[in-house]
Amino acid sequence: MNTLSLELRLFLAERATWIVLVLFASTLAYGIANGARMGKAAHESAQLVEQDRQQWTKQVRDALERQAIDPRQVAARPTVALLPPAPLPALAIGQSDLLPAHESISLWRLEKPSEGSAGLENPARLLAGRFDLAFVLVWLLPLFLLAAAYDLCAGDREAGTLRMVLAQGVAPWRWLARRALARAAPMLLLAAAGTIVAGMLTEERAVGARVVLALGVVLAYGLFWVAVCALVNGFARSAASAATGVGAVWVGFVLVLPTLLNVIVESLHPSPPRAELVAESRAAAVEAEQRGNELLSTFYRDHPELAPASMQADITSRMLAQQDEVGRAMDPVRQRFTEAVLSQQRVVDRWRFASPAIAAHEALADLAGTGYWRHRAFQEQVAAFKDELHGYYSPKIHKQQPLTKADGPSFPRFEFVEEEPGRWMSRVATSLLGILALAALAAVAAGTRLSARKLAA
Amino acid sequence: MIFTIARKEFVDAWRDGRFRVGAVLVLVLLAVSGLLARQQVERARAEREAATALERRNWLEQGDKNSHSAGHYGLNVFKPTSPLALFDRGIEPFVGTTVFLEAHRQNQTAFLPAQDATSMRRFGELSAAVALQMLMPLLVVLLAFGALAGERERGTLRQVLSTGLSPRSLVFGKTLGIALTIAILLLPAGALLGGLLLQVPSADAPGLWARAGWLAACYATYLAIFVAGSVAVSASTRSARTALTILLSVWAVNCIVAPRLASDVVHHFLPTPKLAEFEAKLAQDVQKGLDGHDSRSKSLEDFTRRTLQEHGKSRVEELPFNFQGLVMLESERLAAQVFDHHFGRLWDRLQAQDGAVAWAGLAAPLLALRSASMAFAGTDFEHHRHFARAAENHRRDFVRVLNEDLMNNARPGDHNYVAGRALWEKLPEFRLEPIPPAGAWRAARTEVLVLGAWLLASLGFLAFSAGRIRVGGE
Numbered sequence: 060m061n062t063l064s065l066e067l068r069l070f071l072a073e074r075a076t077w078i079v080l081v082l083f084a085s086t087l088a089y090g091i092a093n094g095a096r097m098g099k100a101a102h103e104s105a106q107l108v109e110q111d112r113q114q115w116t117k118q119v120r121d122a123l124e125r126q127a128i129d130p131r132q133v134a135a136r137p138t139v140a141l142l143p144p145a146p147l148p149a150l151a152i153g154q155s156d157l158l159p160a161h162e163s164i165s166l167w168r169l170e171k172p173s174e175g176s177a178g179l180e181n182p183a184r185l186l187a188g189r190f191d192l193a194f195v196l197v198w199l200l201p202l203f204l205l206a207a208a209y210d211l212c213a214g215d216r217e218a219g220t221l222r223m224v225l226a227q228g229v230a231p232w233r234w235l236a237r238r239a240l241a242r243a244a245p246m247l248l249l250a251a252a253g254t255i256v257a258g259m260l261t262e263e264r265a266v267g268a269r270v271v272l273a274l275g276v277v278l279a280y281g282l283f284w285v286a287v288c289a290l291v292n293g294f295a296r297s298a299a300s301a302a303t304g305v306g307a308v309w310v311g312f313v314l315v316l317p318t319l320l321n322v323i324v325e326s327l328h329p330s331p332p333r334a335e336l337v338a339e340s341r342a343a344a345v346e347a348e349q350r351g352n353e354l355l356s357t358f359y360r361d362h363p364e365l366a367p368a369s370m371q372a373d374i375t376s377r378m379l380a381q382q383d384e385v386g387r388a389m390d391p392v393r394q395r396f397t398e399a400v401l402s403q404q405r406v407v408d409r410w411r412f413a414s415p416a417i418a419a420h421e422a423l424a425d426l427a428g429t430g431y432w433r434h435r436a437f438q439e440q441v442a443a444f445k446d447e448l449h450g451y452y453s454p455k456i457h458k459q460q461p462l463t464k465a466d467g468p469s470f471p472r473f474e475f476v477e478e479e480p481g482r483w484m485s486r487v488a489t490s491l492l493g494i495l496a497l498a499a500l501a502a503v504a505a506g507t508r509l510s511a512r513k514l515a516a
Numbered sequence: 517m518i519f520t521i522a523r524k525e526f527v528d529a530w531r532d533g534r535f536r537v538g539a540v541l542v543l544v545l546l547a548v549s550g551l552l553a554r555q556q557v558e559r560a561r562a563e564r565e566a567a568t569a570l571e572r573r574n575w576l577e578q579g580d581k582n583s584h585s586a587g588h589y590g591l592n593v594f595k596p597t598s599p600l601a602l603f604d605r606g607i608e609p610f611v612g613t614t615v616f617l618e619a620h621r622q623n624q625t626a627f628l629p630a631q632d633a634t635s636m637r638r639f640g641e642l643s644a645a646v647a648l649q650m651l652m653p654l655l656v657v658l659l660a661f662g663a664l665a666g667e668r669e670r671g672t673l674r675q676v677l678s679t680g681l682s683p684r685s686l687v688f689g690k691t692l693g694i695a696l697t698i699a700i701l702l703l704p705a706g707a708l709l710g711g712l713l714l715q716v717p718s719a720d721a722p723g724l725w726a727r728a729g730w731l732a733a734c735y736a737t738y739l740a741i742f743v744a745g746s747v748a749v750s751a752s753t754r755s756a757r758t759a760l761t762i763l764l765s766v767w768a769v770n771c772i773v774a775p776r777l778a779s780d781v782v783h784h785f786l787p788t789p790k791l792a793e794f795e796a797k798l799a800q801d802v803q804k805g806l807d808g809h810d811s812r813s814k815s816l817e818d819f820t821r822r823t824l825q826e827h828g829k830s831r832v833e834e835l836p837f838n839f840q841g842l843v844m845l846e847s848e849r850l851a852a853q854v855f856d857h858h859f860g861r862l863w864d865r866l867q868a869q870d871g872a873v874a875w876a877g878l879a880a881p882l883l884a885l886r887s888a889s890m891a892f893a894g895t896d897f898e899h900h901r902h903f904a905r906a907a908e909n910h911r912r913d914f915v916r917v918l919n920e921d922l923m924n925n926a927r928p929g930d931h932n933y934v935a936g937r938a939l940w941e942k943l944p945e946f947r948l949e950p951i952p953p954a955g956a957w958r959a960a961r962t963e964v965l966v967l968g969a970w971l972l973a974s975l976g977f978l979a980f981s982a983g984r985i986r987v988g989g990e
Contacts, residue, residue: 178790179789184779302761307538321634321641330633334564335563338571338592341574345579417639431634
């Protein structure tokens with residue numbers, strides 16, 4: 060323990076250490092502030108959507124108090140399905156700047172593919188990505204750790220002082236482990252503090268488990284990089300070659316492997332052709348329309364308000380019937396499309412242990428509630444809600460059955476059901492174990508390499 | 517003398533095992549990313565062609581209907597991929613590939629490929645451009661950090677200079693040697709990418725090779741900046757270790773921190789409008805007019821009065837054509853002004869943001885290079901805007917043809933009028949004229965300027981540090 064505190068004191072006595080620590084703390088603070096700002100904006104826009112929805116529900120209920128209403132009037136207004144704000148937005152922006160958090164659903168457009176966007180955004184900014192806490196933890200934390208701990212003994216070896224240290228009889232791996240931990244500890248403490256601060260910047264209450272798991276991921280990921288430093292030092296003959304060594308490992312794991320995995324996944328499991336899906340759904344619509352349209356002027360379909368009153372019910376029933384037909388034709392096509400997208404992500408899930416950076420990134424986004432699977436759950440629930448909406452209104456419209464006061468409480472209303480905690484926990488725990496396993500592997504390899512005989516050689 | 521030193525540096529570089537491993541890895545990554553990207557570009561082209569053909573068939577076989585209804589039926593146009601996307605896909609994964617053209621509305625492009633991709637996309641993708649932007653500078657640093665600082669540390673610098681060799685010759689010779697090493701390393705990569713480009717079906721597109729030439733020039737400048745700057749740092753620092761620390765920090769700031777930081781800071785000062793506000797303003801101005809004085813209904817009332825006066829009639833039913841068709845033409849004309857204004861402002865804002873990020877290239881050259889690279893590859897926002905504008909012009913032509921048909925061929929008040937395939941065929945297919953290379957050059961001139969400034973500055977730094985070289989170490 061004495062060696063540890065001595066190493067720590069030595070490390071903190073250097074001015075460069077403090078510069079690196081201040082720089083790291085500032086990037087952490089900036090990342091957290093960015094994520095929190097984005098989370099606040101998401102919260103505000105969710106509130107607007109919710110207010111609007113409540114207002115509309117109240118209007119309909121009030122109207123129903125007075126009289127029965129034609130269901131077409133209610134169904135004509137789009138309702139908004141909302142993905143509630145993420146539980147830990149300050150931790151990772153994840154996919155939330157790319158995938159929409161709400162979708163407008165109208166009975167007449169159930170078969171239109173949703174064109175949802177997460178809002179207006181400069182595509183170059185989506186390409187660059189955000190400077191959020193996850194970026195600081197996954198990309199920059201290792202760089203800062205490497206800067207602090209790349210030269211554990213390579214410099215001593217170069218200067219010839221290593222033999223002197225080894226002559227004192229300490230087990231080299233123990234001495235190096237203490238030195239590595241002493242140099243990494245301030246950085247890891249800052250990273251942990253940042254994660255806890257991010258955990259406090261939320262409107263949600265029950266986020267304890269998420270914050271604890273996030274801390275686990277961050278520390279395991281940090282330890283992996285400390286072990287990498289030790290391993291590289293087992294080989295490096297000079298401080299400069301240790302620096303190039305750890306730099307190369309960083310480039311390999313954080314820069315090359317994830318981007319390489321990305322292009323390989325896209326080549327082996329290409330994204331399904333969206334353009335063809337669009338064109339095919341139109342082809343289905345043309346066919347359905349031609350069958351259903353024989354008696355009806357298409358002009359009235361587009362401008363039903365101009366149709367004579369006697370024809371209007373006929374028009375809407377026929378439109379619904381056509382839409383059903385398009386739905387039947389498109390279901391298998393859409394199924395294939397969704398399956399292809401999902402199989403891509405499954406490949407990524409399997410291969411995320413190729414680099415601890417991927418595993419850590421996926422886990423942090425999952426914990427923040429801005430990851431792939433929560434957005435996927437939202438899309439699936441929106442699809443189910445469309446069926447519910449259809450099942451509720453269509454029979455009433457076909458039967459020309461007005462809505463009455465008694466129908467008020469049973470209106471279809473979209474409520475997002477959060478994923479079972481067990482599911483995201485098991486994904487995150489697997490990632491965490493994977494990172495720990497990689498860290499242990501690197502540490503064991505370093506331990507074997509750092510025997511006194513090999514070091515002195 | 518300079519050439520002798522350059523040759524020695526060149527030979528030394530290839531003897532260095534670390535460099536050889538790094539060089540082979542970068543070349544393999546360049547080749548893999550080039551081949552995979554070529555496959556992707558080819559697939560995107562085939563998909564687009566299939567979808568375009570299917571959509572054309574949908575349009576022609578939509579059946580007989582009122583011509584204005586055909587305007588509501590609308591049509592989708594799909595964005596073509598630039599052949600140089602095999603080198604740099606730029607913003608393509610993050611912009612819509614499809615735009616739905618219909619009566620009354622200008623729609624945004626929809627369906628971002630990144631939305632249908634995995635979360636890995638956020639790590640970026642390994643393209644040849646990324647390998648050259650981020651990995652090649654690392655190889656340069658690897659070659660250059662010890663070039664002079666290492667000799668100084670070992671004490672060989674004093675010996676070399678004691679032979680009467682001028683420090684300038686030594687520094688410039690080493691720079692030249694490293695530059696030659698990198699250039700020779702890049703030859704096979706360039707040949708491979710050129711070969712892949714030759715196989716792309718649209719390889720004969722006008723200006724393609726001019727664009728490729730500009731790309732080569734930009735990347736050469738960027739790497740030259742790194743070579744000169746790295747050698748200069750090595751000449752000015754006492755130990756190889758210090759030189760390496762400085763160069764790796766510069767690399768990390770330039771390649772990892774700057775892209776995100778610059779775009780965040782720029783968006784703070786030039787925010788993008790919110791979607792809901794943009795749409796509300798657009799809808800409001802379509803109804804009330806841009807100046808907010810004349811509502812749409814008032815404008816159309818005035819228009820009716822003027823039309824009746826011109827034809828000397830008192831009721832629209834007496835006009836010799838279908839007045840509803842004419843009204844639709846007029847309301848499209850009014851709406852077009854509003855769309856031009858709002859979309860123009862939105863796109864100007866996005867381009868102003870991109871421009872500011874390019875100027876931030878004065879602090880980190882990668883920002884300028886990245887944006888120049890996308891511009892010459894045809895995968896930047898200027899090219900996307902060009903597509904969106906062309907699609908909108910196509911929409912206006914197609915809606916005009918349909919409304920003119922309604923005006924001239926439907927009897928007044930006849931809501932049962934139908935047109936058929938003969939009219940649908942009159943509508944030409946959507947074609948996108950590519951932006952000539954001069955246009956891409958205009959889009960990238962700030963970036964080229966910034967890169968030029970960096971090159972001058974780094975050469976200046978090199979000359980300065982060569983003049984002040986010290987032989988002693990720590």
